[in-house]
Amino acid sequence: MTKTVTIAHGNGGEENNELIKKIFYKHFENDILAKSEDAAVIEDGKLAFTTDSFTVSPLFFSGGDIGKLAVCGTCNDLAMMGAEPKYMTCSVIIEEGFSTRDLEKIVKSMKNELEINGAIVVSGDTKVVPRGSVDKLFINTTGIGEIVHKNISASALKEGMSILVSRDVGTHGATIFAAREGIELESSLQTDCASLYPQIKALIDANINIIALRDATRGGVSAVLNEWARSSNVCLEIEEETIPVQEEVRGICEMLGFEAIDLANEGTFVLAVAKEDEMQAFDVLQKTHITSAIIGTVTELHKGKVILNSSWGTKRFLDLPTGELLPRIC
């Protein structure tokens, strides 16, 4: 472990895991936390409980803003445990000088997204700090949801199961990069930022037995797949060609030297189901996003690892993203 915390420790990948395990888990140790799920399952499996902080630059981007993100992110963490989002708290840290007009725009955006989820904000907190103490505005949201589909777990994957993604991957990360100062690409790309509970409800209503579910936020789909491979001690074999990626996302990745599968998403989830549920789950997902896809299978080839199979017959490991996502030099 390095002596100081660096940006890399917040990447959702290898360094992030190390920081969490070696500092937070070490001292907060308990059975619920140790499960390391998207949301904690409490009260004998009745409720899901989660918290998340949101810092993003720029605050407003194509298809969303930090407010939408703050509601989607927390509600999605609940949805990923098969829970219907119910109650939320909202805490904001604002840099002095921040425009109240922008603040209201952000709060309105939160309201819209709360309605989609059927959740309400029941408590909150506001802090204003001197200029330079935070970057414009940070939002923390905590949510409670009622579990409607039990026993979803990252540790429950078994040989033969199928892996699906709910839509094309990497659009949020690519949109944010395209909008960053210094790049400012003209593109029609929009973030995937969206509330996922409606889709999860559709899967539950269709009687699909969801084995594992996770929204692929920081660290992207790579991080989810690696986490599942490790938690369930299985191998995930992914057919690289089947991973859906928008052309523009691919273009940005090419320019900056990234892989779409490593980029953050805010409205894309990975799903594991038994082989017999595969086609039905696929049909449900397709109703929301035509780009959803079956991307792989659980095997026992290299336990704890994710393998990408290419269409020309080669294999390689797909590792957790490491370090800060930095554009390549040449």
Place this chain on the structure above:
Amino acid sequence: MMALELKNLYDDFRDGETIKAYAQIIAEDAKKLKNPINIMEVCGGHTHTIMKFGLLQLMPDNVNFIHGPGCPVCIMPKERIDHAYVLAMQEDVILVTLGDMIKVPGSNGSLQDARAKGADVRFVYSPMECIKIAQENPDKTVVFFAIGFETTTPMTAVLVEHVIKQKIPNILFHINHVTVPEVMVELIDSRDVHVDSYNNRIDAFLGPSHVSVISGSKIYDKFPKDYGRPVVVSGFEPVDVMQGISMLVKQFIEERCELEIQYKRVVNHEGNLNAQKLINTYFEKMDLFRWRGLGNVPESGLKLKDEFASLDAEVVYKDVLPIAEIEDHKLCICGDILRGMAKPTECTIFGTACKPTTPIGSCMVSSEGACAAYYKYGNLI
């Protein structure tokens, strides 16, 4: 603002059927080879493609790769990184550089560590962003820590030109630009006491296309002529690399030794003459540049011409910059890897003490380094 029109620029160059077809051609042709051939891909970008797309798995036993020194981050000696660190820690300095450079450990830590300690370190996508940073921070000095091969040098030269013409008072340069042909000569010419010679191992070169977009293929003229080593200038997509390898194998079976261009869609013999002129206006060759792991290589680095010394951070900050050369960790064999003498997996600390999250050697730091590529894509399979 620029329009994003990259659609379909790469699709055909990643086509599975085409890659398989080239694998077949190479396998058939390789049967006619009299001796095994060792191809050095000079550039880390090619190493990355070879590992990422699993091209190594498609090669017959008698076609081997030697991973060359061409990664701007990998070749940076520790003392230069220490320069960047010291400059970043100066009270009124904003240290600006490109991507991966901020992760490379020097003797006091990396630029990332300096940033965590409060230094103002920024990475940019284009050196021209330095102008905006300088304008927004008139009371600070922006030091652009310039790195890279022929590919990135013109961008630095453009920034130098702007700084001079617009009389921007608060941008300085720390130049670490290096050139490809000189280090290729070094790899062929140099001798090692432990082995017969390096030149017994490198039979041919796969030249990086982006370098030749700027410098033209002419920079490799001497390799087939004077050194008996064929060169194919190749693009970076998997189909490009497979075609480039196929072209080299064909040269061997047809007993030719030539300079060929695979990446004809952009590269020509002369290159970008405007860019070359710009580079020659502001930069000149250094007598020696010390490459990490390789030592001093004559005329392989560039520096600002003396007439622009007032823009040179190495001159302006002379009193605070360390001068001692620093050797690599003694267990690290990056030097041998960069020379093509060893594979990453032959290093005793590969994947154990030295990993992308805790890199000891430079080849593990950059995503284009041979060790990082092996670690990320190549272990076990």
